[in-house]
Amino acid sequence: MQAVPAEVPDTCRAAVLREFGKPLVVETVPIPRQLEPGALLVKTECCTLCGTDVHLVRGKLNRKVELPVIAGHEMTGRVVAKGKAAETDSVGQPLNLGDRIVWTRTNCGECYTCTIAKQPTLCPDAKAYMYESMSRAPHLLGGMSEYVYVFPDSGRVVVPKDISAPIASMTSCAFRSVVHGFAELGTIKQSDTVVVQGTGPLGLLAAGLAKLRGARKVISIGAPNTRLELATEFGADLAMSVEDSTAEDRKETVLQHTQGLGADVIMDFAGQPAAFSEGLGLARRGGAYLVVGQLGRGTINFRPSEIVHRNLRIVGSLAGGAQDYWEALKLVEAQQQYLPFHKLVSNTYSLEQANEAIDQMECMAEIKPVISMMTE
Ligand SMILES: [Zn+2]
Numbered sequence: 001m002q003a004v005p006a007e008v009p010d011t012c013r014a015a016v017l018r019e020f021g022k023p024l025v026v027e028t029v030p031i032p033r034q035l036e037p038g039a040l041l042v043k044t045e046c047c048t049l050c051g052t053d054v055h056l057v058r059g060k061l062n063r064k065v066e067l068p069v070i071a072g073h074e075m076t077g078r079v080v081a082k083g084k085a086a087e088t089d090s091v092g093q094p095l096n097l098g099d100r101i102v103w104t105r106t107n108c109g110e111c112y113t114c115t116i117a118k119q120p121t122l123c124p125d126a127k128a129y130m131y132e133s134m135s136r137a138p139h140l141l142g143g144m145s146e147y148v149y150v151f152p153d154s155g156r157v158v159v160p161k162d163i164s165a166p167i168a169s170m171t172s173c174a175f176r177s178v179v180h181g182f183a184e185l186g187t188i189k190q191s192d193t194v195v196v197q198g199t200g201p202l203g204l205l206a207a208g209l210a211k212l213r214g215a216r217k218v219i220s221i222g223a224p225n226t227r228l229e230l231a232t233e234f235g236a237d238l239a240m241s242v243e244d245s246t247a248e249d250r251k252e253t254v255l256q257h258t259q260g261l262g263a264d265v266i267m268d269f270a271g272q273p274a275a276f277s278e279g280l281g282l283a284r285r286g287g288a289y290l291v292v293g294q295l296g297r298g299t300i301n302f303r304p305s306e307i308v309h310r311n312l313r314i315v316g317s318l319a320g321g322a323q324d325y326w327e328a329l330k331l332v333e334a335q336q337q338y339l340p341f342h343k344l345v346s347n348t349y350s351l352e353q354a355n356e357a358i359d360q361m362e363c364m365a366e367i368k369p370v371i372s373m374m375t376e
């Protein structure tokens with residue numbers, strides 16, 4: 001065990017959820033004094049909000065959560081203490097005190113999923129930030145906290161110097177989820193027409209990445225109009241409003257743009273169950289459907305034979321691993337002068353204003369609010 005330096009305080013503030021449907025409360029939480037080999041203590045710079053945070057607080061998430069938890073899972077910070085054997089990050093870059101990093105959920109490395117299937121992001125024994133009880137040591141397992149504990153088996157990637165804290169933070173859930181989804185989907189061909197459902201942060205990033213990957217045409221579907229304009233800035237050739245059109249109108253438009261065939265690739269970053277039915281209908285025969293946005297408990301009816309008759313390939317994708325974080329950071333580093341990543345991160349709030357930030361995200365007044373821990 002390695003002692004945490006004396007200059008690190010004994011406690012810090014964090015926004016805690018004790019009951020679904022109730023506001024977050026800023027509480028004082030103990031900071032661990034000892035670090036296991038490979039563990040890190042990070043002083044958080046900021047935590048950007050993700051739609052999942054809103055779902056968690058409102059009690060609408062379709063997964064097990066062990067309350068009380070520290071909210072927030074999309075964050076970045078600087079390393080203030082290291083356990084032994086933490087000399088490099090997960091891609092071999094030197095890891096020093098003071099470096100800004102992003103980090104992943106854990107995976108055990110010893111189970112069927114990790115070892116045989118080689119799908120560590122799906123490890124059943126994973127510990128994910130924001131979902132582990134904060135009442136047990138090491139307590140600091142959520143992003144809306146002045147300090148966060150990084151598990152020894154959490155992947156970690158050093159953030160390139162010219163990426164801002166909010167944009168680095170955004171890569172640690174939103175963008176790495178998009179990058180991982182694209183990896184699960186496979187190659188996008190230059191002949192492909194890609195329809196992206198959703199103009200939230202993930203949908204906008206997906207429109208940009210589809211274009212970067214060479215898609216011939218990218219069609220975004222979403223709302224409100226300001227988001228559609230942003231989709232165009234990210235590279236969408238066409239952006240359709242769900243407010244001013246029906247599902248039939250949108251299908252007609254997609255058919256017009258694809259010689260009556262339907263799109264080669266559909267991507268669901270919308271999150272509404274109804275979007276899935278619509279998306280299935282927009283794919284051409286033999287097309288692929290990447291589903292990332294569905295995290296709630298809603299259900300729909302659909303005819304499974306559609307998948308057979310139209311030879312559809314449906315690909316789900318959850319989270320992402322260290323390679324996706326690295327790739328997301330490298331994409332930002334290379335593209336941030338061309339793509340408006342900074343427009344995805346909106347106003348800055350303090351930890352005490354976390355509930356307000358969640359309200360503003362829920363009502364779509366904000367794309368991705370930033371909870372800054374840098375003011376103190
Ligand atoms: Zn997220």
Ligand SMILES: [Zn+2]
Pocket residue numbers: 107108109110111112113114115123124125
């Ligand atoms: Zn495992």
